[in-house]
Amino acid sequence: MLELLVILVCAGILVSGVLAVWLSNLLAAMISAGLASLFAAVSYVLLAAPDVAMAEAAIGSGLATLIFLYTMRKTNGGKEP
Amino acid sequence: MADIILKIAGALIFLSITCGIIRLVIGRTIVDRIVAIDMLTVVSISLIALYAHLSGRFVYVDVALVYGLLSFLAVLAIARYLERRS
Amino acid sequence: MMELVGSIIILAGAFFLFSAGLGLLRMPDAFTRIQAGTKASTLGNILVLVGLGFYHPDWSLKLLIVAYFVLMTNPLSSHALSRAAHRIGIPMAASTFTDALRDAENEQKGKGAQ
Numbered sequence: 001m002l003e004l005l006v007i008l009v010c011a012g013i014l015v016s017g018v019l020a021v022w023l024s025n026l027l028a029a030m031i032s033a034g035l036a037s038l039f040a041a042v043s044y045v046l047l048a049a050p051d052v053a054m055a056e057a058a059i060g061s062g063l064a065t066l067i068f069l070y071t072m073r074k075t076n077g078g079k080e081p
Numbered sequence: 082m083a084d085i086i087l088k089i090a091g092a093l094i095f096l097s098i099t100c101g102i103i104r105l106v107i108g109r110t111i112v113d114r115i116v117a118i119d120m121l122t123v124v125s126i127s128l129i130a131l132y133a134h135l136s137g138r139f140v141y142v143d144v145a146l147v148y149g150l151l152s153f154l155a156v157l158a159i160a161r162y163l164e165r166r167s
Numbered sequence: 168m169m170e171l172v173g174s175i176i177i178l179a180g181a182f183f184l185f186s187a188g189l190g191l192l193r194m195p196d197a198f199t200r201i202q203a204g205t206k207a208s209t210l211g212n213i214l215v216l217v218g219l220g221f222y223h224p225d226w227s228l229k230l231l232i233v234a235y236f237v238l239m240t241n242p243l244s245s246h247a248l249s250r251a252a253h254r255i256g257i258p259m260a261a262s263t264f265t266d267a268l269r270d271a272e273n274e275q276k277g278k279g280a281q
Binding site: 001005008012015016019025027028031032034035038039041042045046048050053054057058061062065066069072073 | 088091095098102105106108111114115118121122125128129132136138140141143144147148151152154155158159162163
């Protein structure tokens with residue numbers, strides 16, 4: 001049962017990581033990168049490392065998305081000025 | 082009896098995660114993808130809490146608490162960014 | 168007995184989470200997807216946490232805190248998101264014929280012009 005759950009969550013990491021590279025819209029790629037971090041945190045919980053999962057949830061899913069958004073606002077959304 | 086019901090509940094939660102990932106892949110507009118990640122966050126909170134019961138450790142509920150606190154900030158910031166850009 | 172009641176409540180919550188995923192997949196446009204995704208998933212999450220509280224009564228304070236955060240933050244983010252979607256002009260389904268926010272904005276614009 002547990003192995004099946006870990007395999008499904010890791011498939012989620014793989015799909016969202018490939019999507020983050022493949023999408024051309026910058027905002028959608030950023031959302032997919034946040035989703036990869038979310039599934040990574042769930043897989044850390046399933047593999048019995050709750051402190052690592054807490055750090056991953058706080059930094060990868062919350063802080064990194066906000067910093068990406070700040071950068072996109074500073075650089076005019078990736079377009080040429 | 083109760084164990085079988087809990088396994089059915091876990092299978093339903095995983096079907097829900099699969100539906101969210103499919104919507105994230107085929108989503109036509111940007112708002113569809115943001116809604117998908119919002120729903121997937123809440124479903125993951127439920128999954129982590131359910132796994133805390135299945136493994137019998139109280140510490141895992143803390144991870145769900147941190148998740149519920151921090152995930153809505155990202156969606157709110159993205160919504161404000163979209164509204165300001167227009 | 169308590170275990171059976173708790174597991175049945177957890178099953179009801181998991182069914183609501185599944186219906187949220189199904190609605191996200193099947194609804195015709197972005198606004199109905201926001202409606203289906205956030206409301207059903209909030210109810211499903213709260214039911215799962217209540218069912219876990221039947222299993223472990225000594226965990227119930229922290230589970231209550233998690234349920235309170237989800238109940239406070241999820242409608243807030245969905246409201247901000249649907250407002251932003253309306254502002255940037257996401258197209259609605261063909262069967263939608265009422266748009267109260269656009270009517271209110273038009274009325275306010277008419278008042279400002281006078």
